[in-house]
Amino acid sequence: MNIHExxxxxxxEKFGVATPKGKVADTAEEARAAAAELGDEIVVKAQVHAxxxxxxxxxxxxxxxxxxxxxxxxxxxxxSKMLGQTLVTHQTxxxxxxxxxxxxxxxxxxxxxxxxxxxxxxxxxSPVIVASTEGGVNIEDVAENTPDKIFNEVIHPLLGLxxxxxxxxxxxxxxxxxxxxxxxxxxKGLYQLFMSCDCSMVEVNPxxxxxxxxxxxxxxxxxxxxxxxxxxxxxxxxxxxxxEDPREVEAAKFDLNYIGLDGNIACLVNGAGLAxxxxxxxxxxxxxxxxxxxxxxxxxxxxxxxxxxxxxSDPNVKGILVNIFGGIMDCDVIAKGIVAACGEVDLSxxxxxxxxxxxxxxxxxxxxxxxxxLIPADTLADAAQKAVAxxx
Amino acid sequence: xxxxVDENTKILIQGITGSFGGRHAQLSLDYGTQLVAGVTPGKGxxxxxxxxxxxxxxxxAVSETxxxxxxxxxxxxxxxxxxxxxxxxxxxxxxxxxxxxxVMDMMKVRAAMKDSGARLIGPNCPGIVTPGTGExxxxxxxxxxxxxxxxxxxxxxxxxxxxxxxxxAVYQLTSLGLGQSTCVGIGGDPINGTSHxxxxxxxxxxxxxxxxxxxxxxxxxxxxxxxxxAKENCDKPIAGFIAGATAPPGRRMGHAGAIVSGGKGTAEAxxxxxxxxxxxxxxxxxxxxxxxxxxxx
Ligand SMILES: Nc1ncnc2c1ncn2[C@@H]1O[C@H](COP(=O)(O)OP(=O)(O)O)[C@@H](O)[C@H]1O
Ligand SMILES: [Mg+2]
Numbered sequence: 001m002n003i004h005e006x007x008x009x010x011x012x013e014k015f016g017v018a019t020p021k022g023k024v025a026d027t028a029e030e031a032r033a034a035a036a037e038l039g040d041e042i043v044v045k046a047q048v049h050a051x052x053x054x055x056x057x058x059x060x061x062x063x064x065x066x067x068x069x070x071x072x073x074x075x076x077x078x079x080s081k082m083l084g085q086t087l088v089t090h091q092t093x094x095x096x097x098x099x100x101x102x103x104x105x106x107x108x109x110x111x112x113x114x115x116x117x118x119x120x121x122x123x124x125x126s127p128v129i130v131a132s133t134e135g136g137v138n139i140e141d142v143a144e145n146t147p148d149k150i151f152n153e154v155i156h157p158l159l160g161l162x163x164x165x166x167x168x169x170x171x172x173x174x175x176x177x178x179x180x181x182x183x184x185x186x187x188k189g190l191y192q193l194f195m196s197c198d199c200s201m202v203e204v205n206p207x208x209x210x211x212x213x214x215x216x217x218x219x220x221x222x223x224x225x226x227x228x229x230x231x232x233x234x235x236x237x238x239x240x241x242x243x244e245d246p247r248e249v250e251a252a253k254f255d256l257n258y259i260g261l262d263g264n265i266a267c268l269v270n271g272a273g274l275a276x277x278x279x280x281x282x283x284x285x286x287x288x289x290x291x292x293x294x295x296x297x298x299x300x301x302x303x304x305x306x307x308x309x310x311x312x313s314d315p316n317v318k319g320i321l322v323n324i325f326g327g328i329m330d331c332d333v334i335a336k337g338i339v340a341a342c343g344e345v346d347l348s349x350x351x352x353x354x355x356x357x358x359x360x361x362x363x364x365x366x367x368x369x370x371x372x373x374l375i376p377a378d379t380l381a382d383a384a385q386k387a388v389a390x391x392x
Numbered sequence: 393x394x395x396x397v398d399e400n401t402k403i404l405i406q407g408i409t410g411s412f413g414g415r416h417a418q419l420s421l422d423y424g425t426q427l428v429a430g431v432t433p434g435k436g437x438x439x440x441x442x443x444x445x446x447x448x449x450x451x452x453a454v455s456e457t458x459x460x461x462x463x464x465x466x467x468x469x470x471x472x473x474x475x476x477x478x479x480x481x482x483x484x485x486x487x488x489x490x491x492x493x494x495v496m497d498m499m500k501v502r503a504a505m506k507d508s509g510a511r512l513i514g515p516n517c518p519g520i521v522t523p524g525t526g527e528x529x530x531x532x533x534x535x536x537x538x539x540x541x542x543x544x545x546x547x548x549x550x551x552x553x554x555x556x557x558x559x560x561a562v563y564q565l566t567s568l569g570l571g572q573s574t575c576v577g578i579g580g581d582p583i584n585g586t587s588h589x590x591x592x593x594x595x596x597x598x599x600x601x602x603x604x605x606x607x608x609x610x611x612x613x614x615x616x617x618x619x620x621x622a623k624e625n626c627d628k629p630i631a632g633f634i635a636g637a638t639a640p641p642g643r644r645m646g647h648a649g650a651i652v653s654g655g656k657g658t659a660e661a662x663x664x665x666x667x668x669x670x671x672x673x674x675x676x677x678x679x680x681x682x683x684x685x686x687x688x689x
Contacts, residue, residue, distance in 0.1 A: 125498075227468060272650060274677070276645050284676050292645055357563070
C-alpha cells in the first residue's frame with residue numbers, strides 16, 4: 001500500500017525525521033489559508049501516488065506538479081490550476097492521476113540534493129539503506145549512468161542499524177560536523193519508522209542540505225507490506241482507493257486478485273502462477289490478455305460470478321478464458337458454479353472453459369450438457385487457441 | 393530415496409484444529425502419510441480424527457511421537473512464532489503453508505534460524521509430496537495442500553514457486569507416464585526458507601532422481617542463480633518454465649515475490665539464463681511435460 005506525501009510528513013514528524021512544515025488542502029481557499037501561516041517562500045505540491053511530479057504536466061497544459069510561490073494569493077492561484085486536474089508524470093502512465101489534494105509547505109533553500117531510501121531486500125533478506133550524492137533525479141538513471149555514486153548498507157535483520165553504518169554513509173555522502181549529526185538523527189528516525197511500520201520501502205528523494213547546514217527530507221514515497229497492515233490500523237486508514245484501479249478495489253472485496261491490462265481476452269484462473277502462465281499462453285497464441293485474475297484455491301460460484309462482473313466491466317474484453325485446475329475441489333462442483341454464474345451475469349461474449357483435475361469427466365459432462373453457450377477445451381494450449389479464434 | 397521426506401517420515405501439523413489445517417490433515421491421512429501429531433495451544437489431550445493426538449506445544453509433540461517434520465497451517469499473525477517454536481523443538485524440517493505472513497516476520501525468522509540446522513520450506517507454498525507406490529500414489533508422504541492422487545512414484549524431481557502451476561506440471565508428467573521422486577513447492581513470497589538452487593542440489597545428489605523440472609516465475613533472481621549453478625554442476629537433465637512473460641513491470645502478480653522491479657526479475661532474463669545452462673525451456677505451460685521428455689533425450 002502507498003500513501004500520500006502529506007500523510008508521510010505526519011509519520012516523519014512522529015519519528016523525528018526533519019521535514020519542512022506543511023499542510024494539506026483540497027480547495028484553493030484552504031491552500032491560501034494554509035500558505036498564510038507559512039513563511040514567504042512557499043511550495044505547492046500536487047498529491048498523487050506517483051513520483052516525477054516536479055517534471056510532470058497537467059492534461060490542461062499547466063506545467064509541473066511542484067511550484068515555488070511567494071505568497072498566499074499565488075499559492076491559491078497555483079492550487080486552483082492543479083486541483084481537479086490530471087497530472088501525467090513518467091510514473092503515472094499516459095492516463096495520469098487526478099489531483100484532488102495539494103500540499104503547501106515551507107520552501108527550503110537547497111544547497112544540494114541527495115537520495116536516501118530503505119528497502120526490504122529479498123536477496124540479502126535484510127533491510128538495505130541506499131544513499132546517493134545524486135538526488136532529485138530518477139535513481140534508476142543514476143544506477144545506470146553513475147553506479148559509483150550509489151552507496152548501500154545492508155542492515156542486520158536482528159541487530160538493526162548500527163552507529164558505524166550511519167558514519168559510513170555520512171562519510172560517503174560527504175557530511176561532517178553538525179550536518180553529519182543531523183543526518184544521523186534523521187536516518188535513525190527513518191530506520192525506526194521503516195521497521196516499526198512494516199514498510200517494504202521508504203524513499204526520500206530529495207534529501208537536502210541547506211546553506212546553514214541543515215538536513216531535511218523534502219519528499220517521501222512509502223510502500224507498506226499489505227500482509228502487515230492488520231497490525232497497523234492507523235496506517236491502513238490512510239489507504240486512498242481513488243488512487244487505484246476501481247476494478248482492483250472491487251475485486252479485493254471478494255478476495256479476488258485482479259490486475260487490469262490492455263488486451264481483450266480476459267482470464268479467470270485459480271492460483272497466481274497458473275494465472276500468469278495463462279496470460280502468457282494467450283499472448284503466445286496471438287491474443288492479448290485483458291487481465292490477471294487469481295480466484296485463489298476455491299473458485300466457488302459466488303467468486304466466479306463476481307469475477308465475471310469485474311471482467312465484463314472492462315469494455316475492451318471480447319472473450320473470456322476460464323482455466324481451473326481442480327486439485328482438491330471437485331471439477332463437477334466448479335463446472336456447476338461456472339454454469340450458474342453465467343446465467344446470473346447474462347454473458348454475451350465467447351467463453352472458453354478448461355477444467356482439469358479431480359472428477360474432471362463429470363465436470364466436462366456438466367459443461368457439455370448445459371444451456372450456456374460455452375466452448376469447452378482440453379489442454380491449456382487448446383483453450384488459448386480457442387479463445388483467440390473465438391474473438392477473431 | 394527421494395529428497396526431504398519419504399513414506400516413513402513422521403510429521404506433525406501445527407494448526408491441525410483449524411478448518412483448513414484439519415481438512416488437509418485428513419487428506420494426508422487418507423494418502424497414507426505418517427501424520428503422528430497435531431499441535432494447537434489449549435487443545436492438548438484431544439484427538440484429531442479419533443486417532444492423531446493433539447498437544448499444546450511442539451516440544452511435547454516431538455518428544456512423545458518422534459515427529460521430525462512440522463507443517464504450519466497457523467494464521468499469518470502467529471505463523472512466524474509457530475515456525476520458531478518448531479525449530480526450537482528440534483524438528484529437521486518445517487513446511488510453512490500459511491499465506492500472507494508479514495515480510496518483516498519472515499526476515500527475523502530466517503535470521504534466527506541461521507544456525508539451527510533446521511530447514512524451512514515456504515511460506516506460502518503448496519508443500520511437499522513424495523509419492524507412494526500404491527494406487528493413485530497412495531502410501532506416500534504428503535505435506536501441505538497438493539492433490540496427492542495426481543502424482544505417481546518415479547524418477548523426476550519437481551521444484552516450483554507456485555501451487556496450481558506445479559499441479560499442472562505434475563499432471564502432465566503423470567499423464568506421460570513419468571513418475572516423480574519428490575515434488576517441492578518452495579512458495580511465492582520474497583523471503584522464503586529454501587530456494588530453487590537448494591532443491592536442485594538435493595535432486596542432483598539423490599540417486600532416485602534422474603531428471604528435474606524447475607518451474608519459476610518473474611521476480612528476484614533465484615532461477616538465474618539455480619541455472620548458473622546447474623550449468624557447471626548438475627549432471628541430470630533439466631526442463632524449465634517461467635511464468636509471467638506478459639506481466640507489466642512494477643505490478644505484483646498475486647505472489648508477493650512475483651514482481652519485476654528495477655529491471656530485475658524479468659522472464660526474458662530467467663529464460664536466457666536457463667537456456668545458457670542447457671536447460672530445456674518449455675515453450676508454454678502446456679509443454680512442461682514434453683519439455684522434460686526432450687531434455688531426457
Ligand atoms: N519544500 C521544498 N522546498 C524547496 N524545494 C522543494 C520542496 N519540495 C520539493 N522541492 C523541489 O521540487 C523537486 C520535486 O519535488 P518532489 O517532492 O521530489 O516531487 P517529485 O519527486 O514527485 O517530482 C525536488 O527535487 C526539489 O528540488
Ligand atoms: Mg522526489
